[in-house]
Amino acid sequence: MPNKGYLVDTSKCIGCRGCVVACKQWNQLPAERTSFKGTYQTVPDLTANNYTIVTFHEYEEDGQIKWYFTKRQCMHCLDPVCLKVCPQKAISKTDTGAVVRDREKCVGCQYCAAACPFHVPRYDKVNDKETKCSLCPERTAEGELPACVKACITGALQYGDRDQLLAIANKRVSELKAEYPNANVYGDKQAGGTNIIYVLADKPEKYGFEEDPKVSIAITAWQDIIQPYFPWLIALTGAVSVFSFFSTRLLGVGKEKAHEGEGIHG
Amino acid sequence: MAEEKRVVKSSLGARITHWSHTICWFILLFSGLLMVTDWFSWLAPVFGGVNGANLLHRIFAIVFAAVPLIGLIYNPRSFINWMKEALTWGKDEIKFMMMFPFDLIGIKVNMPPQDRINAGQKFNSLFFPTIGLFIGLSGVVMWFAESFPLWMVRIAYPIHDLCWILGTMQLMFHMYLGSLHPGSGESFWAMFGDGKVRASWAKHHHTKWYERVYGEEEEE
Numbered sequence: 390m391p392n393k394g395y396l397v398d399t400s401k402c403i404g405c406r407g408c409v410v411a412c413k414q415w416n417q418l419p420a421e422r423t424s425f426k427g428t429y430q431t432v433p434d435l436t437a438n439n440y441t442i443v444t445f446h447e448y449e450e451d452g453q454i455k456w457y458f459t460k461r462q463c464m465h466c467l468d469p470v471c472l473k474v475c476p477q478k479a480i481s482k483t484d485t486g487a488v489v490r491d492r493e494k495c496v497g498c499q500y501c502a503a504a505c506p507f508h509v510p511r512y513d514k515v516n517d518k519e520t521k522c523s524l525c526p527e528r529t530a531e532g533e534l535p536a537c538v539k540a541c542i543t544g545a546l547q548y549g550d551r552d553q554l555l556a557i558a559n560k561r562v563s564e565l566k567a568e569y570p571n572a573n574v575y576g577d578k579q580a581g582g583t584n585i586i587y588v589l590a591d592k593p594e595k596y597g598f599e600e601d602p603k604v605s606i607a608i609t610a611w612q613d614i615i616q617p618y619f620p621w622l623i624a625l626t627g628a629v630s631v632f633s634f635f636s637t638r639l640l641g642v643g644k645e646k647a648h649e650g651e652g653i654h655g
Numbered sequence: 656m657a658e659e660k661r662v663v664k665s666s667l668g669a670r671i672t673h674w675s676h677t678i679c680w681f682i683l684l685f686s687g688l689l690m691v692t693d694w695f696s697w698l699a700p701v702f703g704g705v706n707g708a709n710l711l712h713r714i715f716a717i718v719f720a721a722v723p724l725i726g727l728i729y730n731p732r733s734f735i736n737w738m739k740e741a742l743t744w745g746k747d748e749i750k751f752m753m754m755f756p757f758d759l760i761g762i763k764v765n766m767p768p769q770d771r772i773n774a775g776q777k778f779n780s781l782f783f784p785t786i787g788l789f790i791g792l793s794g795v796v797m798w799f800a801e802s803f804p805l806w807m808v809r810i811a812y813p814i815h816d817l818c819w820i821l822g823t824m825q826l827m828f829h830m831y832l833g834s835l836h837p838g839s840g841e842s843f844w845a846m847f848g849d850g851k852v853r854a855s856w857a858k859h860h861h862t863k864w865y866e867r868v869y870g871e872e873e874e875e
Contacts, residue, residue, distance in 0.1 A: 474812075476691045477705065496690065496705045499800045503808040512801060517706070605806070611813035619817065622824040630831035633759045637837050640761035 392467065392486035392551040393529065394584030395538050396558055397460050399596070400565055400572075401545035404429070404443055404458040411540030412441045412462075415525065435461065437513035440522040441537060444597055459596045460537070460546070463488060463509045463522040464576060465584035470604045471501035471510060473612055486551070486584045487524035495519055506580045506602040524584070554586045561588045580604065661851040662869050664771065664842060664861070668726045668733050673846055676787075679719040684823060686712040691816075713798065720791050740772060741780035747863075748774035759836075768862035775832065782825055790818035 409432070412418075418438040423431060430445040441462035448455045469488045472480040479494035480501060490501075497517035502510040510521045525535035529548075533539070538546040547554065558574045565572035565588070575587035580602050593600050665673070686708035688695040702708035727734050747767035751774035754764045766773075772780060796803045796811035803811075834843045841856045857865045 478693065496709055498690065498709075499797075500812065503800060503805060503812065508805060605809045607806075607809045607813050611816060615813050615816050615820070619820045622820060623827060626824045626827040629759070630827055633761070634831065634835055637759075637761035640763075 390484040392584055393549065394465055394486065394524070394551050394554060394586060395535065395549070396547040396554045396586045396588065398545045398547070398558075398561060398588040399457070399459045400561070400569070400588060400590045401543045402443075402458055402460070403543055403545075404445065405542065406431070406443050407540040407542060408460055408537035408546060409439070409441055409443055411536040412522070413439070415528070415536035416440060429456075429458075435509060435511050437511045437515075437518075437520045440520065446595060446597055448595065457591060457595050459587065459589070459598075461597075462537075462585070463524070464507050464580070465522075465524055466580050467582040467584065468580075470504045470506065470580075470608060470612075474500040474504040474608065476500065483524075483526050485526075485529065487526050487529070489523045489526055490519065490521065492518055504604065504608045506599075506604050551584055551586070558586050558588050565590060660854040662854050662857050662865070663850050664845045664852045664857065665850040666733060667850065668730055669737070670846060670850055672723050672726055675718060675722040676783075679715045679722075680822070680826065682715045683712060683719060684819065686715070687819060716791075716794055716798075719787075723787070737780060738784075740770060741777045743770070744774070744777070748777065751775070752778075761837075769860065769864070771861055771864035771868075773861065779825070779829055783822070783829075786818050786822040786825075789814055790822065793818065 413420075418440070421432070421436060421438050423433065426433065428445055428447070430443070432439050432442045435442055441460060443458055444461055446457040448457070465486060465488045467486065469480065469482065472482065472488065476498060477494045477496055479491045479496075480488060481491070482488055495518045497512065497519060499510075499512050499519060501519055502508070502512060510519045512518075513520050525533075525537075528535060534548050538548045547557070555574070555577055558577075562572045562574055569590040571591045573589050573593070575589050575593055575598060576583040576585055579599075587598075589596060589598075685695065685698055686702050689698050689702055689708040690705055690712065699705065699708075702711055723734075747769065750767045751769060754766060755775060757764045758766065770777075793811040793815040796807050797815060800808045800811075833839055833846070838860065841852045841860075845852045854865070854869065857869070
């Protein structure tokens with residue numbers, strides 16, 4: 390099965406947040422009380438009850454107010470580090486590349502939240518579980534669109550094969566270049582490539598995205614060096630101790646000391 | 656034969672902390688292993704599943720940290736003196752460490768006279784508190800992950816793993832050398848018992864300390 394994901398074309402997004410509502414409705418997530426912070430953005434950040442949000446960034450450029458909005462959620466990495474760090478093997482990839490979690494297996498250790506280069510998974514304190522967008526595998530398996538894509542009224546969200554989405558994204562960026570010289574495709578190679586592809590009208594940081602998010606060296610060292618190799622040191626000192634137990638007795642040191650009134654058990 | 660004179664080697668505070676850390680370390684180790692790898696899933700019923708292990712890990716982490724901290728507040732001198740002892744290294748300590756591999760495999764060597772704790776125990780006395788400090792600090796960051804900056808949480812995981820692995824590695828040696836290694840039985844029962852060792856044993860294994868503390872008594 391080819392990798393499937395969706396395209397977020399920010400140049401077509403009008404910030405209606407229909408996708409946010411659809412996501413909450415489909416996943417049966419309760420509303421959260423928020424307060425007005427002087428921005429058009431209603432939900433300040435991803436939370437355990439908000440798998441997706443629309444972010445709004447305002448800048449004053451050339452005496453003009455410029456507004457950048459985009460959708461944020463799990464990027465569904467091609468090589469997801471959350472899957473690698475999960476000690477309970479609760480995270481897996483579906484045959485279309487969606488990164489999904491098994492709620493029953495999750496123990497709420499939050500390793501995935503810290504390891505994720507996009508910092509997406511959020512901790513649900515009430516249920517002691519980690520949460521994130523799953524790309525609606527229960528819908529897509531039945532030939533339905535993910536809830537957010539289904540709700541999008543402007544065509545800013547488009548579900549399909551990753552390869553095709555990339556081709557559409559590149560074409561769209563070349564069209565946008567005339568008006569938006571900094572237009573770019575995001576997600577084609579970030580963190581090793583993601584199944585969610587963005588068309589950004591300006592540099593990623595304008596949208597609050599990192600230009601080149603990478604898995605932290607600490608996480609890589611932990612997973613690739615410390616965990617697989619270091620435990621052998623325990624076996625080594627254990628083996629040396631067992632060896633010493635027998636060799637000291639065979640060579641008679643214990644006997645000699647026992648003679649001095651200093652036997653093994655005192 | 657008359658009852659031989661016995662001298663105090665391990666203080667009450669040292670014995671309480673040692674008992675508490677012995678128990679806590681194993682509970683923390685196995686509850687942690689249950690959470691971190693499926694090799695130990697057979698232990699799940701003992702701890703009440705992974706969630707039970709998770710809870711126990713936190714409860715015993717508090718005990719693990721609280722016992723030495725209470726001791727430190729109650730009697731800071733004792734800890735400072737222990738650290739001073741452990742940090743005092745001279746020719747005899749270096750010689751001991753160099754000759755130790757021979758002793759370990761059972762070749763008879765004449766060890767230089769040692770203090771209340773020998774060079775190997777001095778190393779151990781510096782090693783475990785360091786491990787304890789770092790495993791505790793990284794554990795706090797992991798427990799309250801959402802309250803700490805992301806970079807701190809990201810380094811806390813490898814530190815916590817490094818600490819339990821190196822700690823358990825040293826523990827394999829410590830368990831063997833402190834119990835079944837020839838000549839160690841005396842201090843084993845002192846640490847887990849009343850803290851006392853036989854005077855003749857102390858004189859032989861910890862000559863410098865014995866002479867300093869109990870030497871004059873003997874002359875009288």
